[in-house]
Amino acid sequence: KKWMDLFPDESFPNDTPDDKKKTLLARDLLQQMLHIDPAKRINVDQALQHPYVHIWFDASEVNAPPPPKYDHSLDEKKMSLQEWKRSIYDEVKNYVPRR
Numbered sequence: 001k002k003w004m005d006l007f008p009d010e011s012f013p014n015d016t017p018d019d020k021k022k023t024l025l026a027r028d029l030l031q032q033m034l035h036i037d038p039a040k041r042i043n044v045d046q047a048l049q050h051p052y053v054h055i056w057f058d059a060s061e062v063n064a065p066p067p068p069k070y071d072h073s074l075d076e077k078k079m080s081l082q083e084w085k086r087s088i089y090d091e092v093k094n095y096v097p098r099r
Contacts, residue, residue: 003031025052
């Protein structure tokens with residue numbers, strides 16, 4: 001099958017003329033990443049340099065400090081549905097974004 005058949009334009013947002021370019025770049029990246037022959041397949045470093053990735057690249061995200069280690073203790077608690085709802089509500093209510 002052709003890449004246009006596997007990944008038709010309808011699979012991507014195409015609301016603006018710029019979206020058409022993004023669709024072509026996305027399809028190109030997919031084609032390079034999904035190549036059957038591993039010797040011809042794009043590697044991670046090459047993929048990160050692909051123009052499609054640069055559309056979405058944000059240096060502040062890449063160079064940001066790592067998130068704090070996840071605390072699994074809440075997952076291991078035995079709570080009723082009401083307690084879970086309250087816990088989630090409190091978490092959302094008290095959320096403070098990191099800067």
